[in-house]
Amino acid sequence: MPRYDDEVKRIEAKWQAYWDQNQTFRVDVLDRIPDTNCANVPQLPIAVQRNSHRESGIATQNPSFDAHEKMYVLDMFPYPSGAGLHVGHPEGYTATDIVCRFSRMRGKQVLHPMGWDAFGLPAEDYAIKTGTHPAVTTAKNIETFKRQLKSLGFSYDWSREFATTDPEYYRWTQWIFLQLFDTWYDSTYVWTGPDGKSRTGKGRPIAELPIPEEVSQAGSAAVRRYQDQHRLAYQHEAPVNWCPELGTVLANEEIVDGKSERGGHPVERVPLRQWLLRITAYGDRLANELDDLHWPESIKAMQKNWIGRSEGAEVDFYLGGTGLGYEQWKASRASSGFSREPGADELRIYTTRPDTLFGVTYMVLAPEHPAVNRLTTMEHKEAVEAYRQQAATKSDLDRTDLAKGKSGVFTGGYAINPVNGERVPVWIADYVLISYGTGAIMAVPAHDERDLEFAKQFQIEIKPVVAPVGESTGTTEGFFDYGVAINSGAYSGLPTLEFKAKITADLESGGLGRKAVNYRLRDWLFSRQRYWGEPFPIWHELDANGQPTGLLRTDPAESLPVRLPEMADFKPTGTPEPMLSKAPTEWLYATAPDGTRLKRETNTMPQWAGSCWYYLRFADPRNDQHFLNPAIEKQWLPVDLYVGGAEHAVLHLLYSRFWHKVLFDRGHVSTAEPFQRLVNQGMILGEVEFTGYVLGNGTDDPNRQFVSVRDLKAGVDEEGVATRIVEKTGEVAIPVTLSVEQIEKKGDSFILKEHPEIVVDSRAHKMSKSRGNVINPDVVVDQFGADSLRLYEMFMGPLEAVKPWSMKGVEGVARFLGRVWRMIVDEPNESQTQLSSAVQDVPPTPAQLRVLHRTIKAVTRDVESLGFNTAISRMMEFVNEFLAFDVRPKSAIEPFVLLLSPFAPHISEELWELLGHTKSLAYESWPTFDEKYLVETEIEVPIQLNGKLRGKVTVPAGSDQATIEAAAKAEATIAGQLEGKTIVKTVYIPGKMVNFVVK
C-alpha cells in the first residue's frame, strides 16, 4: 500500500513543476510603466496578481483589509559557495516563505525574490589553483544552489533572479559608485526629505561644493583636487590592512582579532593609496536613525557600538617658540577665536573629559603625529626616531593584544596647559592612535586607566582632580567615574557634567577649545586588489612621462558597464599591485578626446559593493534605462521583513544603510532606511555530542584514564592548538566522543555510568567540515522530503534561538505529516490514492468546530508573530484530535489543509487536489475563526488555598462567583482542608481561578 513516505518524491516533484510552469509566484507589477528618471511619477496601483482566484473559498472576514497592501520579504543574499546549501540557509528561507505564502493568502501583493552575491575570493582562489575562470565556477555554483533551493519549494519569483556578477547588474553598481564620487557631505545643510523629516546634513552634488577664493584663484587643477578631497568616494594614502595570504587589503570591519575575518590570515599595516568611502560623514544619521527601526536591540547596540560616537572637546596647548609668549598667544586667541586648523605652535588634543584639564601631568602624541619633529629636542632625537621606526612596523595586533604594558618615549618637548599655564612634558606612545581624534591626547593618569598604567610605568606624577560624590579628597589609585571636581581652581566643587559644559563654553569663548564629536567608525576602505570584483569606472590622467598626475576622470554613465577584461592568468601579483594591472593594454589605457593619456583604475570593488543595493534592484531587475524606476521604488520599498544571520550586523547592514542614505540624499530613493524589520535567525548547531577527556597516549591506549572536565581548563598543546589541559598539572587531555549509553545525568552535569566521579561535556558544536557534523539538506530531502525538512527547521524552536540539530526530530515531524496524510487519504491499492471514507460532506460537530477554530486562531496569531514552532504544535494537536473522529467533515479538513500549506506546501497542494480542487491553493483565502465556536459549555476552575493548587471543580460556563465558590467549598479535598480554618480572604479571577486565604 502506498504510504505518504513512498509518495513524497512524486508529490514534491509534481508541485515544484506545477509552480514553475504556472509561474504561480510571479508578481508582475509595472510591466507597462514607461521608465523615467523623473521623480514625480504618480503612484500606480499594483496590477492584480495573475494567478489570483481569491474569489473562491472561505470569505475574508476582515473588512478593513487592504487587498493591495504590499509586502516585501527578503532573505539575505546568499554567496553561492562550492559547498552548496547548508541547513542554516533553509531556516531563514523557510520562515520568510511561510510569511510570504501566508501573506498571499491574506490578499497581499508579495515581493519575494532571490539572487546571488557572486563576486568574491573563493571562485578566484579556485581559478588560481585550476585555471578555471571564476565566471565558470560561479555559474556552476549558482546552478547547484538554485537546484537545491527549488527542491525545497520556496515561493520565490524566479523571474527576478540576478547575480552581482552580471554586467547588466554591476553596470548599476558602478553607476552608484559614480553617485558617491559625485557627492560631498554638507554637514550643516538643514532640509526636509520626502519622508517629511527634518535633518541636518546632506549629501549634495559636488558641483554645489563652495570653492574657497584662494583655491579657485590657483586654477582649475587646484579646484579639481579640492573637489576630490571632499567627495564621498576619495583616494587616500595611509597605512591599510594588507593581507598577503588573500592578496588584498581589507576594511576594518573585515579584521577580527588582528586577523582576516575570512580565513584568519595575518594582516600587515602597509601604506598604500586606496579608495575610501566617507561613511563617517553619515555616522550620526546611521546611529540615530536606528531608533525607529524594528530590529533586534542587540544589532542596534552593535551598530551603535561600532559607530562609537563620543562627545568631548578639542583643546589647543601652546608649544611656544615663535616669539609670541604664552600670554600673548592666549590674548590673540581670545580675540581671533579657535582656529580652523592648529598652527605650528599649537598642539590640538581631543578629550571626552575636559573637566580633568587641571589633572594633566603629561601629553602623548601618536608616533606618526606630524608635530613630533617640531617637539623633539636634540638629545631625545635618536630615541624618538628608533621608537617611531619600531611603531611603524608593528602590526595592530602587536600594538594591542600581545603588548603587555605600555611603551613610549619622551620627546624632550613641553606644552602649556591653557587652564593653568603649567608646562607639561610631551611623550610619544603607540597607545595613542593617529587615526582617532587629533592623534594627540592630554594624559590624566588620576582619571584614565590607560594614562594611569603609563604614568606608573614611567613614574609620572598622578594628580587627582575628581573625587567621588560625597568625598572631599581624591586618590592616586585611579578614579574613572564621574564625581565632584577638586583642585581645579574656580571650578572646584562642580559635578563632572556641569564642569564639562562650563569649561567647554569657557574654552570656546577664550578661543582655546571647542566642542567636538568623534567616531570609532573609520571611513570604509573600498578597494581590493583581486580580479573577481567590479572594476571602478575611473581613469587616472597621465603626464608626458606616463606618470599619474593625481587628476581623475570618470567613465560617462551611458558607457557603463566597465566590463572586467578577459584574463587567463589568475596568479596573484604577490604584492599590493592589483591583479588588473596585468590586464591587456587596450583595456588599461586610452586617450581622451582632448589628447590626455589615461590609465584605468586597477583596483576592484569589495564583495560588499554588490550586496549594498541588491534589494533595490529586485524591485525592477530588468530595467536597462535606470537602476530602479522611481515609481516602482515607491511601490515596493522599503523591505518589510529581512531575515538573515547576525554575522552581518556591522558589515552588510551598515554599508547598505550608508549607500541607501546617499541615494536618499541624492533623490534616487524615497525612504531613509532600507530594512524596516530585521530578524536574525539563530545558528543551527550539529547534533549534541558527549565528550569525555582522557590522559595517556591517545584514545587507543588501554591504560587511558578519564579525567573529569571539572579538573580541566582551557589551554594549548605543544603545537599551540587550543585544547583542554589539567588545571593542576598542565597535562594535555585528549577528547573522546562518547555514546549516549555511556552517559548518565547527575545533578547539573553528565557523568560516565562506569565512573560516576567523571564529569563529561555535553554540548552541540557549530557545524564544521573538520568536526564532521555538517548536515546536508539534500540528504534530508532525499530521506524525508522537503516538507519534513521545512517543518523540522521551524519546529526546532524559536527562529532567533541557537539550537542543535536532531535527526530524530526530523523523523518526528515526518511522522506528523504521515498522520496528516492518513487523516485525509485512503490507499486502496499500490497505485491509487483517494479521499478517505472518513472525510465526508457533513456538518461538523460543535466539538470539531471548537478544535478547528481554536487551531485557526492559534496558528494565525503564531504566524503573525513568527512563532512557527508553536503554530506547528497547534496543528499537531488538531491532527491528534481529528484522527480520533470516525467522521471528519470536509468543511473542517479543508481549512486545516490551508493552515498547513505555508509550512508544508507540497503535501498541502496534493491534499487540496484530492479534496476536489483544480487550482493551486496558493491564493486561497486564509481561514478565519469565529469566537462563538470557541465557547465551552463547561469550565474547569482550579482552586487554591493560600496560593497553592489544592483541587479543581467543573462548573457550567458562565457560572457566577457565588456558584463557583460554593462548588469549591463542596469539593472533597478542599472541604477537608478547610475544616477548622477561617477563610480570611477570597481571591476570584472570573472564569479562571479561586484562591482562599485561610488561617
Added chain:
RNA sequence: GCCGAUGUGGCGGAACUGGCAGACGCGCUGGAUUCAAAAUCCAGUGUCAGCAAUGACGUGUGGGUUCGAGUCCCACCAUCGGCACCA
C-alpha cells in the same frame, strides 16, 4: 573589562497582559498487532515518599514585592555572541 542575549524534565522546547509549570515533539517504559521485524495504534513518563488517595519539593543561585512569581524588583553565578588601548 565593557555591551548584548540566554538559563524551565533525560533532550528540543511551551506557558498571550503575574493566575492549573512542563503544551507539542524526541527519547524511554509497558501493552496491542505480527511467525518475526519495520510501520502503526493504546497507556504511562518532572523529582522524592506512598499500594493508593495524596503529600513534599521543583523554572541558574540568594533575597524581596504579592493572596499568588518561570513571569515583577534587587544582588549574584554560569553559558553564548560582539567589542576591546577609540582618549
